[in-house]
Amino acid sequence: MTAPPRREQRATDQPVQSMTDRLVDFVSILREHGITAGPSETVDAAEAIRALGLSDTNRLRSGLAATLLRRNGQRSVFDQLFDLYFLGPGETQPMLPETPESLDSLRDRLVSALTQDDRAATTELARQALTELGGYGGAGTGQTSGPVSAASGMGWSSYLTMKTLEPEDLIDRIVDGMGGTSQLDTTVHTIEAQRRVDAFRTAVQTEARLRSAQLRGTDYIARRGIESATDQVDFLGAREQDLAEMRRLVTPLARKLATRLAARRKKSVRGQIDMRRTLRRSMATGGVPIDPVLRARKHGRPDLVVLADLSGSVTGFAEFTLQLVQALQDQFSRVRSFGFIDTCDEITSYFTPGEPPTPGLSTRIIRESRVARFGSSNYGEALQGFTDHYLDALGPRTSLLILGDARTNRTDPNLEALQLMCDRAKHTYWLNPEPARSWSTGDSAAGVYAEHVTMHECRNVKQLTEVVARLLPA
16 A cells, blocks of 8 residues: 555655756866855755756756856856756757758848847747758768767857858848937947847857767766856957956956955054063063054055056957056055057056946057057067166055066067066066966077066966965055
């Protein structure tokens, strides 16, 4: 009489155990991608799953993000991994239809769906477009029925799909379909069309990732097919959309660093014990130092001078760091910024604290200022130009921050000028966006410069944040 309930209980327990394993695997892969989630966050995520259920994936996505994420710039990685572990690949591999739809017809239907902002139709078209345009190496032809090896050359490409659909032309056609008579209407419609095409691109990327997981396995794609979080994208390899996301991180990052500095100052505001005066006061208590006397702490904030390489290879790194420093200028009594390629010029006026950074700022600086004469990096000439014209910017209360990859195009590194600058400043630091293993390769003089100045590797926002937090005045 008791057998049926036991069978029912086993059937009920199996999905719970499966979801538990899935959550543990999901949290583990999040850690591998730099998203810190400990046991307490995992328990909170399990409670969120229990409370929200599995029927609405968007609601579940938001709930797990709220319990597992702690920093800006992590949501894109979280979303990609969530799709793999909670949407899962389809049960069967998509097949090409016997008579594929013509490209023109597909693009016409896509333009119509995006113009009307039909989400359901757009999602279906993303699947169809990837099936007909994004398969390579035999994917979608029905030649495989299970996971394949990484060396098989088979997969799905969102890049090939979008390249064939020509997104820029799609945007123009969507704008035309929205109507509008004024220039303002056109501008607003262009922004909205760009947003809708980006959403379609994301849908194609998600579908390609799920199908690739079906071919190669979820764990394989989770480790090798996920775009890095914004704060872990290398400055030197960042795309324009990555740099745009980095610019949006400037203000919250500066606010976080300022809060950290305020806490550090509060802890150290009382100064150190003055032993001589403490012992003298202890005479009134029989030699027991009940009431220690503290040395008066010297208050005041240092000056900061930033010297940044604005050449093409490190422009994104220099621009982001300059904007971060300007956002932190309240932590210094004065901030002055200088840029160089093969000559040096002051660029402080191009940065306005409190105002959002503008794209193309480095290009405008290069065009309007005197940071370049011939256009190729020449650290020796740039350092000489600084010592000739701006050496008075350095003093006993000044911290000097140099930004650049130290690649001199095999010209004289001018160590004498650098040493003179170091002697004039209180502290000198060099932030290098290249990995440390590359500092002495090719035309890099980083190894030579590092003998005269403390050099830090700052390849991404995460490393830059850690370095700046250590170097901020206490």
